[in-house]
Amino acid sequence: MDLAVVDLSRLQFALTALYHFLFVPLTLGLSFLLVIMESIYVMTNRPIWRTITRFWGTLFGINFVLGVATGITMEFQFGMNWSYYSHYVGDIFGAPLAMEGLMAFFLEATFVGLMFFGWDRLSKVGHLAVTFLVALGTNFSALWILIANGWMQNPVGADFNPATMRMEVSDFMAVLFNPVAQAKFVHTVSAGYVIASLFVLGVSSWYLLRGRWTSVAKRSFTVAAAFGLASSLSVVVLGDESGYALTDNQKMKLAALEAMWRTEPAPAGLAAFGIPSVKDRETHFEVKIPYVLGLISTRSIDRPVVGIFELVAVAEDRIENGVKAYDALEAYKANPKDLDARGRFELHRRDLGYGLLLKRYVDDPRKADRATIQKAAWDTVPNVPLMFWAFRIMAGVGFLMIGIFTVAFILATRRNFQTRWFLWAVVCAMPLPWLAAEMGWVLAEVGRQPWAVEGVLPTFLGASSLTVPQLWATIIGFTAFYGALAVVEVGLMLRAIKKGPFAHTLPEPEDDAAFDPATA
């Protein structure tokens, strides 16, 4: 296969996924913030809360539509760029995607129109119910996509079928209740709630600093502070749950994000700082906090955390077994009545994926020599420095968020909305949770390399049989197109923020002066 095609396909997937993931978390969180705000409106019956709901609803709409639009690419990209992956695991991976459509997309997309256009056509409670269904739909959508993704991280409930040359489901409940998927879901949606809370908090702070629309800003600030505090606490607690899930299922990912080259005797310490070197296979200038890693990842002080060298040795053994599985599979393919081959395959089937890692170097894994097997075993180590730093940025921002929302919550309960240094700090911090979320994505997806599906299918085998020019054409196309949409989106967001919460009561057309951030 052409490795350039694989690399470009990965680049395209990363670009489109990271871009898509700018909009999705905000949608996840804002939808529930809308539900909270509108609930207050229904309960108190005060028109200001209706104004508040509609204002954030406008921003929700501008953002939502790009989440939907870029999501279309995500779904079809599997077939376009990862067709062998789609064939190989479609039997399992396709089902949650279809369920996402049936259960989540229809709900949110059908009701989102009514949410915007139904204010005068529905009762108050009716409209609140519609808003709630939109929020429910977007969050269900995250559930199903993370069940699909969780399966790629921890492929449970499925076996390879030699008759169809692909993975097939054996236990749907195992796929559904995959512990990795559950941990990822709660962690990811909480992160979305944090992003949305800080977005609302930040815009409100901006209004407070400028002394504009303070009636709306103070109330929004209070709601965002409370929701954000709860979410930021749960994102860290549930992120810890995610880390615990790695201990059993993705030891290599855990070792890589800690840049832990050798097994750490129990209780393992957490590296607070260090410069991981891939060339030397060690981490320079490491500063360790004792006990913490052991507590996070094993929930004990007496179990060690396995290091990269030891895991590579395990991978080497599994590759050798995988070659046996591959050999048996070839014999079975040549003669499906060969019961001996079938028996040998059953014996080693769990390691078939490891055998396939050799295809990067040799067409027939059975012809690989010792050195090649060792090289392939080292391929199972993801990009250590990237993992190391991505994790630290993500976790650092996570803790910072708890701090910010704690202060915001205290200020809001004291009805103090004039602490200017804090308001400025919130405005400046607005991009940070996005950064953390993108780093989280990097951690999860780069962390499972070289696997498309952990231990089952190497990423490089999953790609379509495309050509380099085809891929460049679409990468350039998507980049230009997405770039232009980003400019338009941010422009409209800023414009809507500048217009403020009472804009919809003003007559159109408005002043059409170009937006100038300096005077906003």
Add this chain to the structure above:
Amino acid sequence: MELPLDYATLRTIWWLLLGVLLIAFALTDGFDMGVGALLPFVARNDEERRMVINTIGATWEGNQVWFILGGGAIFAAWPMVYAVSFSGFYLAMFVVLSAMILRPVAFKYRSKRPEARWRAAWDWALFIGGFVPVLVFGVAVGNVLQGAPFRLDTDLRAFYEGSFFGLFTPFTLICGLLSVAMLVLHGAAWLGVKAERGPVLDRARTFGTVAAFASLALFGIGGLFAAFGDLGFRIESAVDANGPSNPLHAVMTAAPGAWLDNYGRHPWMLIAPVLGFGGVVIALIGLWRRSDALAFGGSSASTLGIISTVGLSMFPFILPSTIDARSSLTVWNASSSHLTLFVMLLGTVVFLPLILIYTAWVYKVLWGRSSTAALKTNPDLY
């Protein structure tokens, strides 16, 4: 575990469900796209355009999910078809995606700024978002009928040996134009139901009439190609409808004219092409008599008929191969496993009726004609 439905039955059900999804997509998002394609021609000023956009403004988003669900369902139920077709038609898919991304953004962003140039640009985006996917889908269906130049190796990895420009032949272009004509008629009929009476509606009727005649002609020419062109494939070996999903076991050959075989064996299937032609005629009568419901019913029936004709003609083929007939994908050799098909069916049985119920409720709440007068009083409108 013993499942209550056998594999062959489930495969047939999923083939039918795929048809249901595609038809539902064409019927609902079809009029959205038809309206998009008509937008620059039926509406001449900003007020008229906003009125037209608001006939679909609150519901296009839900309608578009049929497209997304269609993709997800093919992935889940026919992973091989998903893998082969989307990578094979790579650049065409990219064109469709771009247009499908442009459309939601255009709806949402168009009226956010007052400048004429801004709005005109998004109006063209809406036109592209309506016209381009419909044309490409039609061309794609033409290519599916014609067969695609792909082969599978023994690992079932797909290799595609065609080019982007190879997708366009006289036959596939006719299919593409038929697709446009069919949905422009449907969009015009929708405007009849949903737009206020006046000049816009009159123009829509004119374009609808032209599209109807084009539909009749193009569907007829398509039929002639099926009868006298070199279209068609046949399975020569015994078929094990309960066998594992592996295309390499059957013997299949190109057989010109074979797409008409099913009608000889099962004459009841003729109901599909009859509906295809008859629906257009009914729509025409509706347009002339200014009976909006009749026109919309007719255009819906013709869409249903034309798409069903394609599916029934090809059955059990889903995607034949022109360079290696043995690699052709059929209902019996390209599906998901027995268990996946069954579990997915359970999900569908629960959720599809729910979707239909709440979608119907939303349409009921939003019932009524879109008008230019409402634009001045309702700030929520696009």
